[in-house]
Amino acid sequence: MSTFFSDWYYLSIRNIKQIWRPLMALIPSLFIPLFFFTVNSASLQAFSQVKDFPAGISYRDFIAPVAIFTAIFFSSGNAGIEMVQDISNGYLKKLLIMPINRLAIVLARLTEVAFLSIFQGTVVLVPLLLIGVKIHSGILGIFTMFLMLILFAMAWSCIGIITALRTQNARLVQSLFILVFPFLNVTTSAAPKNLLHGWFAVAASINPVTFIIEGVRALVLYGWGSPAILQGFLVAITFFVVMVTLTVMSFKSSMK
Amino acid sequence: MSQEKQIIQVRDLRKTYAGGTEAVRGVTFDVKEGEFFGFLGPNGAGKSTTINMLVNLVKKTSGSITIDGLDLDRNAIDIYRKIGFAMQEIGLDETATAREMLQLHGRLYHMPKDKIEEQISKLLKLVELEKVADRYASTYSGGMRRRFDLALSLIHEPRILFLDEPTQGLDPHARQMIWNHLRDLNKLGMTVFLTTHFMDEAEQLCDRIAIMDKGQIVTEGTVDELLTKHDAKNLEEVFLKTTGSNLADEEVNLNAPDPYARRR
Numbered sequence: 401m402s403t404f405f406s407d408w409y410y411l412s413i414r415n416i417k418q419i420w421r422p423l424m425a426l427i428p429s430l431f432i433p434l435f436f437f438t439v440n441s442a443s444l445q446a447f448s449q450v451k452d453f454p455a456g457i458s459y460r461d462f463i464a465p466v467a468i469f470t471a472i473f474f475s476s477g478n479a480g481i482e483m484v485q486d487i488s489n490g491y492l493k494k495l496l497i498m499p500i501n502r503l504a505i506v507l508a509r510l511t512e513v514a515f516l517s518i519f520q521g522t523v524v525l526v527p528l529l530l531i532g533v534k535i536h537s538g539i540l541g542i543f544t545m546f547l548m549l550i551l552f553a554m555a556w557s558c559i560g561i562i563t564a565l566r567t568q569n570a571r572l573v574q575s576l577f578i579l580v581f582p583f584l585n586v587t588t589s590a591a592p593k594n595l596l597h598g599w600f601a602v603a604a605s606i607n608p609v610t611f612i613i614e615g616v617r618a619l620v621l622y623g624w625g626s627p628a629i630l631q632g633f634l635v636a637i638t639f640f641v642v643m644v645t646l647t648v649m650s651f652k653s654s655m656k
Numbered sequence: 657m658s659q660e661k662q663i664i665q666v667r668d669l670r671k672t673y674a675g676g677t678e679a680v681r682g683v684t685f686d687v688k689e690g691e692f693f694g695f696l697g698p699n700g701a702g703k704s705t706t707i708n709m710l711v712n713l714v715k716k717t718s719g720s721i722t723i724d725g726l727d728l729d730r731n732a733i734d735i736y737r738k739i740g741f742a743m744q745e746i747g748l749d750e751t752a753t754a755r756e757m758l759q760l761h762g763r764l765y766h767m768p769k770d771k772i773e774e775q776i777s778k779l780l781k782l783v784e785l786e787k788v789a790d791r792y793a794s795t796y797s798g799g800m801r802r803r804f805d806l807a808l809s810l811i812h813e814p815r816i817l818f819l820d821e822p823t824q825g826l827d828p829h830a831r832q833m834i835w836n837h838l839r840d841l842n843k844l845g846m847t848v849f850l851t852t853h854f855m856d857e858a859e860q861l862c863d864r865i866a867i868m869d870k871g872q873i874v875t876e877g878t879v880d881e882l883l884t885k886h887d888a889k890n891l892e893e894v895f896l897k898t899t900g901s902n903l904a905d906e907e908v909n910l911n912a913p914d915p916y917a918r919r920r
Contacts, residue, residue, distance in 0.1 A: 403766055406763070406766065407764060410760055410763045410764060411764075414749070414752070414756075414760050417751070417752065417756070418749075418751045418752075421751040421792075485750075486749075489745070489746075489747055489748065489749075489750065490743055490745040490746060490747025491747045491748060491749050492747075493713055493743060493745075493747055494741075494743070494747050494761075494808070495764075496712075496713060497711050497712065497713060497736055497739070497741050498736055498761070498764050498765065499733045499734075499736040499737050499764075499765065499766070500764050
């Protein structure tokens, strides 16, 4: 194993261990998506009877992809918080005076996000499958869905990492959590595109999260035929490339 | 201290922070291999900035730093293999145990597994933390954290150990324990570069001392040389004669760079 890959591997293992310590910290990000899914699918089930709602689809199945997405979205902020902790307690400095590849430090944080996304997504997906939500694209669709969500989660986590590197301010990094709400709610998460109107419809149509939710929803509800899958992937990949590039640049400039 | 090789060579080192504060203003000195070198100065004198430049955590504005014959600008990675640094702020991963951190650092220095385990046993014994090696760092007392940080900086058997105020905030017992460890390491041939503002610490440990004030070295030599040169009874008197009054120190502190300035 080259030194770059071994640095990346060992730092990733260290970061992944951090996730579980303490284990209790993971519970809210697992509980909240399932809570909203349960409440919304029960209280808004009549919404599926509205004219122009996709035919033959229950509201529960319609919002199931949102629950998976939300679990991953909520947890993608951890990387920034952990990065700011490493900066503020001086641990990052320790890593910087070791003969390790700088890029490995950033990639190890993103690997942690990917690992956490798989874990959180699975923990939410399993109960959905148990209550009868069907993934129409099959096992391969689940892998595709996770890949899209992981790319998005890693890209989103870069916002926290960049803020940590630039400000070294824990409160500011933690407060980035509030960004989740507009990005998650001004989308097609609660209603299909054709039922949105006015400014909300415009904002949702340009929100990258809409493309991810639509891509995941297509895989869950319709199988492989929808162009939304490709669109979701393109948005996730573009967002990932842009954000990782910015993060690496930020990391290099913060070392000067 | 038996050899005369200069293991650290610093020439006209300067650091000017954004905003114009000159933290270090043309510092030149050498440290011999196997030497215990003390860097003294009041708060804000530029000691920490200098040591951070020596380990490449702060980029110098100008000047040159050579460590064991290697230029820091061109050979940073090779130099990192030769140095250990116990920082003033300690810097531990609170969510890991001492053993886990030592293992990780050993791996990141690309050491063989059996060597890592051998070093872990040796270092935990050295700093007397064997019994708490599997407890999270967040549970350690101040003295334990300092001792563990020292062990962490030694995992790869560095040739040069940089220490920035290593006994800051410690009780006399813990301080004495750290001093004993440092003496032992130095006796084994390790070069030690220590910044401190404790006169007794410098007097007890250091072969040679440089006193820094307002970003410059104001005097340098062995304790005996300094006492003679400044006609002083003890190191504290040398310090006061060369660095001025406490009021002056406060003025220097007010001029120190504000890391949050650009974020406000």
